[in-house]
Amino acid sequence: MQVEIPGRWLTDVGLPFDETTRSLAGRLAERVERIEDWDAAVRLSRDPQTLPAWDDERLAERALQARARASGGTNALHAALTPLVDAGRELFFGAALHATRQAGLDDPYLVRVVAGALSQAAYQNALARATGADDHPFVQKYALFERGRWVVGKIARTLYVF
Numbered sequence: 682m683q684v685e686i687p688g689r690w691l692t693d694v695g696l697p698f699d700e701t702t703r704s705l706a707g708r709l710a711e712r713v714e715r716i717e718d719w720d721a722a723v724r725l726s727r728d729p730q731t732l733p734a735w736d737d738e739r740l741a742e743r744a745l746q747a748r749a750r751a752s753g754g755t756n757a758l759h760a761a762l763t764p765l766v767d768a769g770r771e772l773f774f775g776a777a778l779h780a781t782r783q784a785g786l787d788d789p790y791l792v793r794v795v796a797g798a799l800s801q802a803a804y805q806n807a808l809a810r811a812t813g814a815d816d817h818p819f820v821q822k823y824a825l826f827e828r829g830r831w832v833v834g835k836i837a838r839t840l841y842v843f
Contacts (some may be wrong), residue, residue: 684768690799693829694722694843702828702842708821708834710840719784722833722843726794731834742805742820748812761811765803773799783834793830801828 695717698706716722725731741818749758777795781788806823807817825832831843 684764686730686765686768686772686803688827689829690773690826691780691795691829691831693749694780694831695719696726696829696841702825702830705821705824705828706840706842707834709818709825710835711838713840713842716833716841716843718786719781719786719843722831723791725833727832728836730836734835737804738819739815743810745808745812745814745817745819748814749808752812758808758811762807765807769800769803798824798831798833802832 693702698713698715703713730816746758759760774792774796776799777792780795781792802819802823805819805824809817809819812818825842833841833843835841
């Protein structure tokens with residue numbers, strides 16, 4: 682099964698926000714900070730203060746997974762998500778590699794971190810949509826990635842977007 686994953690993957694990192702991006706990000710946090718360069722994005726991606734927000738996302742994923750299992754079973758969930766994950770793997774790695782090279786960076790670890798963030802957002806979006814939660818924060822977060830951004834992390838009530 683061929684899956685199309687349209688988006689402007691990482692093309693707008695560091696650029697000023699347009700109104701749509703600002704609005705999407707504002708739905709996810711009380712405050713939104715734009716990260717302006719790769720050094721700042723890398724520092725924040727390694728900041729342990731972001732860990733509570735990632736833990737909250739894992740809990741939200743588990744809740745959606747349980748909801749999906751209850752409504753359609755594990756096999757239906759896997760059938761919906763596997764083609765997306767398979768298609769995204771190469772696309773997101775390529776986008777991360779291109780973006781980091783454009784920035785003059787040669788860091789295979791960073792490429793994997795950024796590609797992983799894209800893949801995770803795609804998975805979370807598909808999981809939310811598979812359960813009918815089209816207004817879930819995962820859908821909003823994924824839309825930021827689609828618009829060429831990297832949602833690097835959240836600390837307390839502030840979302841950091843590159």
